[in-house]
Amino acid sequence: DGGITQSPKYLFRKEGQNVTLSCEQNLNHDAMYWYRQDPGQGLRLIYYSQIVNDFQKGDIAEGYSVSREKKESFPLTVTSAQKNPTAFYLCASSPAGNSPLHFGNGTRLTVT
Amino acid sequence: QKEVEQDPGPLSVPEGAIVSLNCTYSNSAFQYFMWYRQYSRKGPELLMYTYSSGNKEDGRFTAQVDKSSKYISLFIRDSQPSDSATYLCAMSENGGFKTIFGAGTRLFVKA
Numbered sequence: 443d444g445g446i447t448q449s450p451k452y453l454f455r456k457e458g459q460n461v462t463l464s465c466e467q468n469l470n471h472d473a474m475y476w477y478r479q480d481p482g483q484g485l486r487l488i489y490y491s492q493i494v495n496d497f498q499k500g501d502i503a504e505g506y507s508v509s510r511e512k513k514e515s516f517p518l519t520v521t522s523a524q525k526n527p528t529a530f531y532l533c534a535s536s537p538a539g540n541s542p543l544h545f546g547n548g549t550r551l552t553v554t
Numbered sequence: 555q556k557e558v559e560q561d562p563g564p565l566s567v568p569e570g571a572i573v574s575l576n577c578t579y580s581n582s583a584f585q586y587f588m589w590y591r592q593y594s595r596k597g598p599e600l601l602m603y604t605y606s607s608g609n610k611e612d613g614r615f616t617a618q619v620d621k622s623s624k625y626i627s628l629f630i631r632d633s634q635p636s637d638s639a640t641y642l643c644a645m646s647e648n649g650g651f652k653t654i655f656g657a658g659t660r661l662f663v664k665a
Contacts, residue, residue, distance in 0.1 A: 446597075448597075473651060475651075475653075477655075482562060482657055483657060484558075484560070484642065484655040484656055484657040484658055485598075485642070485644075485655040486655075487652055487653070490651050490652070492651060498651075500652065501652075532597055532598070534597075539646075539649060539650055539651040540585075540586050540646055540648065540649065540650065542588055542600045542603045543598075543600070543644075543653060544600070545590075545597030545598050545599070546597050547595075547596050547597045548595070548596070548597050550595075
């Protein structure tokens with residue numbers, strides 16, 4: 443079955459540590475995205491990539507970094523510079539712009 | 555002011571009721587409109603996808619877009635307990651890669 447795999451499902455880190463969230467897709471989609479979801483705020487775009495080796499900042503990129511070395515993979519690093527990292531992180535992909543997004547089942551990150 | 559406004563609810567209805575979910579938006583450049591359903595601790599899944607104004611029906615679901623009023627709706631007929639979830643509206647501009655989401659409405663359908 444084609445889809446998006448996010449791992450791990452739950453992640454716990456101490457404040458001050460960087461952490462990398464994994465996202466892999468086998469849908470052969472060119473575009474990939476990272477969203478953050480907080481209660482009552484909907485989904486907010488962190489970074490997106492239209493094609494391999496290229497990515498753009500979204501609305502809340504500060505404290506995050508990404509790479510897109512392979513079409514299938516778009517890992518997100520939450521750095522110690524992110525002031526409120528505890529959240530539900532969702533990875534998505536689409537064939538192109540203006541196409542509907544296909545989402546993974548998310549990673550819940552808790553930083554204490 | 556947020557680009558997309560959506561009442562967070564919760565909305566509680568009896569089984570079999572018709573449910574109406576709505577969003578308003580401020581950006582007149584939005585051309586693509588979507589509704590996603592999200593179960594607890596899962597990723598959103600696409601329910602409806604429409605371009606510009608008009609209606610679209612798929613089974614028990616009907617999506618309406620009124621661009622003149624900057625208002626979109628999702629109707630669910632014969633609601634079922636399995637429809638209990640959070641419903642997110644979303645929209646994007648033509649040629650864009652940035653999809654803007656509403657905050658989501660929590661729906662409870664009581665058996």
